[in-house]
Amino acid sequence: MMKVSDLLAACLEREGVEHVFGLPGEEMEDLLFSLRDSSVTFVPVRHEQGAAFMADVHGRLTGDAGVCLATLGPGATNLLTGVADAHLDKSPLVAITAQGGLERLHQESHQAIDVLRTFGAVTKWNTQLDSPDIVHESVRKAFKVAQREKPGATHLELPEDVAAEETATRPMDPGDRVSFAGPDPDALDRIKAYLRESSRPILVVGNGAVRTLAATPLREFVDATGVPVVSTYMGKGAVSDADGHSLMTLDSGGDDEPIRAIAESDLVVTVGYDIAEHDPDDWYGGETPLVHVDSEPAEVYEAYDPDLEVVADIERTVERLHERCQDADLSFESRWYQDYREGILADVDRELTADSPFTVRSVLPVLREVMAPEDVLVSDVGSHKMAIAANFPTYEPNTCIISNGFASMGIAVPGALAADLAVDANVVAATGDGGFLMNAAEIETATRIGCEFTILLFNDENYGLISEHQAAHTGESFGTELTNPDFVTFADSFGIESYRPESPAELRRAIQSAVGDGMSLIEVPVA
Numbered sequence: 001m002m003k004v005s006d007l008l009a010a011c012l013e014r015e016g017v018e019h020v021f022g023l024p025g026e027e028m029e030d031l032l033f034s035l036r037d038s039s040v041t042f043v044p045v046r047h048e049q050g051a052a053f054m055a056d057v058h059g060r061l062t063g064d065a066g067v068c069l070a071t072l073g074p075g076a077t078n079l080l081t082g083v084a085d086a087h088l089d090k091s092p093l094v095a096i097t098a099q100g101g102l103e104r105l106h107q108e109s110h111q112a113i114d115v116l117r118t119f120g121a122v123t124k125w126n127t128q129l130d131s132p133d134i135v136h137e138s139v140r141k142a143f144k145v146a147q148r149e150k151p152g153a154t155h156l157e158l159p160e161d162v163a164a165e166e167t168a169t170r171p172m173d174p175g176d177r178v179s180f181a182g183p184d185p186d187a188l189d190r191i192k193a194y195l196r197e198s199s200r201p202i203l204v205v206g207n208g209a210v211r212t213l214a215a216t217p218l219r220e221f222v223d224a225t226g227v228p229v230v231s232t233y234m235g236k237g238a239v240s241d242a243d244g245h246s247l248m249t250l251d252s253g254g255d256d257e258p259i260r261a262i263a264e265s266d267l268v269v270t271v272g273y274d275i276a277e278h279d280p281d282d283w284y285g286g287e288t289p290l291v292h293v294d295s296e297p298a299e300v301y302e303a304y305d306p307d308l309e310v311v312a313d314i315e316r317t318v319e320r321l322h323e324r325c326q327d328a329d330l331s332f333e334s335r336w337y338q339d340y341r342e343g344i345l346a347d348v349d350r351e352l353t354a355d356s357p358f359t360v361r362s363v364l365p366v367l368r369e370v371m372a373p374e375d376v377l378v379s380d381v382g383s384h385k386m387a388i389a390a391n392f393p394t395y396e397p398n399t400c401i402i403s404n405g406f407a408s409m410g411i412a413v414p415g416a417l418a419a420d421l422a423v424d425a426n427v428v429a430a431t432g433d434g435g436f437l438m439n440a441a442e443i444e445t446a447t448r449i450g451c452e453f454t455i456l457l458f459n460d461e462n463y464g465l466i467s468e469h470q471a472a473h474t475g476e477s478f479g480t481e482l483t484n485p486d487f488v489t490f491a492d493s494f495g496i497e498s499y500r501p502e503s504p505a506e507l508r509r510a511i512q513s514a515v516g517d518g519m520s521l522i523e524v525p526v527a
């Protein structure tokens with residue numbers, strides 16, 4: 001016989017879990033000691049939201065579910081935002097929450113709320129581990145459901161009395177990933193027919209292309225056919241922005257170049273695109289023939305009503321399409337989008353002037369120069385995110401992490417911690433002052449476990465994006481102004497390197513010395 005909490009830890013080991021991010025509570029005492037005695041490292045965090053963002057970004061970068069752990073009631077509700085982020089950003093995550101003993105859940109009791117129902121709204125599946133003998137199957141199912149296309153969050157609730165019971169069951173073997181069907185040959189013929197009719201096709205590439213490892217066949221397809229590509233915020237890096245076919249991101253360019261290119265195309269093919277990420281109304285006019293390649297049928301939406309939907313494994317669909325197009329007699333106009341690309345590049349290539357405060361967009365070229373193509377930038381949410389999406393050229397998949405499904409502030413610092421654990425490259429968290437202070441306490445977690453990343457803090461003493469939108473609508477803003485602590489002193493108090501550059505030369509020096517060299521914070525005053 002085996003104690004349930006030991007079995008749960010053994011199931012996590014069997015799933016290959018290396019880190020569980022969480023914050024303890026009395027009701028999870030057994031599980032904590034079981035984790036201590038396992039090969040899984042428990043990383044205590046400073047706020048459960050941080051734990052969920054860590055698991056979220058781990059899942060997004062690796063395809064393996066990140067795991068976060070919280071206690072019942074307030075621990076669980078604190079976890080919820082990051083779990084919802086994984087849900088809408090399609091990132092595999094398994095959340096585990098403790099619960100009071102089964103004998104007290106039928107009545108009002110201390111810290112007990114209906115966590116199952118609450119988490120049901122932001123997960124693909126969840127269940128209560130109400131019997132010792134269902135734990136092994138439930139953990140396997142939580143990982144299987146979280147990781148399979150489209151990935152997302154799942155949740156297990158462990159009542160404290162069940163955790164202390166015993167079972168004869170043992171962990172289940174994860175086995176191979178579920179194999180997804182390849183594309184129907186007739187559907188490929190139909191895409192080919194659309195391509196044959198087209199002289200100016202364009203690809204719009206989303207999160208799904210990065211997630212399903214479709215970048216390699218996409219690059220081959222683009223190279224062979226000369227079709228231009230626009231990515232969504234979460235599709236950045238699927239095709240390198242150094243490639244002459246890239247029209248960067250939907251919001252790139254000083255003059256809506258990607259949107260104008262889409263309007264000028266005569267066929268739009270989306271690859272791994274979710275409408276949760278970017279409203280099609282913003283970029284698709286509705287008239288041009290539309291082909292949707294994804295692992296799920298398109299959401300029903302008047303503004304995005306595909307003429308053809310190919311629902312299959314995305315990587316294999318692009319691979320097969322590339323094969324079929326080799327002798328397809330396609331006659332695309334060459335380089336019709338060249339002026340758009342040049343406009344976009346001119347906008348990216350900004351000069352840092354001697355003025356301080358800086359602007360986010362003028363700082364990004366310096367950051368790009370210092371970061372290697374495989375280094376990872378994790379963006380927070382706000383005005384700086386829009387600038388990063390539009391103006392930070394990305395060369396490899398999963399190297400510019402932006403949450404644009406749920407788009408929650410506060411992800412950058414915990415996300416960078418998870419990235420630093422997951423990848424062998426330098427990591428930078430870019431954040432506004434608003435989002436930074438939401439989860440800045442995770443700097444302590446990062447230093448305690450020996451992480452090394454740089455926080456690039458764009459300080460405008462404002463919830464900048466909101467005041468920009470208000471000003472655009474009404475000419476004024478309200479409820480957005482902030483005052484801040486002295487960020488350099490704040491960083492010093494965590495024992496990390498800190499910089500507040502005041503000239504372009506100082507900024508360049510700060511970024512050069514900080515990136516890849518321990519934990520650091522660079523405060524950049526921005527207009």
Ligand SMILES: Cc1ncc(C[n+]2csc(CCOP(=O)(O)OP(=O)(O)O)c2C)c(N)n1
Binds near residue numbers: 380383385436460465
């Ligand atoms: C958790 C959360 N709360 C509120 C919002 C709405 N929101 C989006 S951007 C933004 C302002 C962000 O301010 P800051 O972090 O300082 O970045 P900036 O816009 O100044 O670059 C707000 C409040 C959100 N996306 N997430």
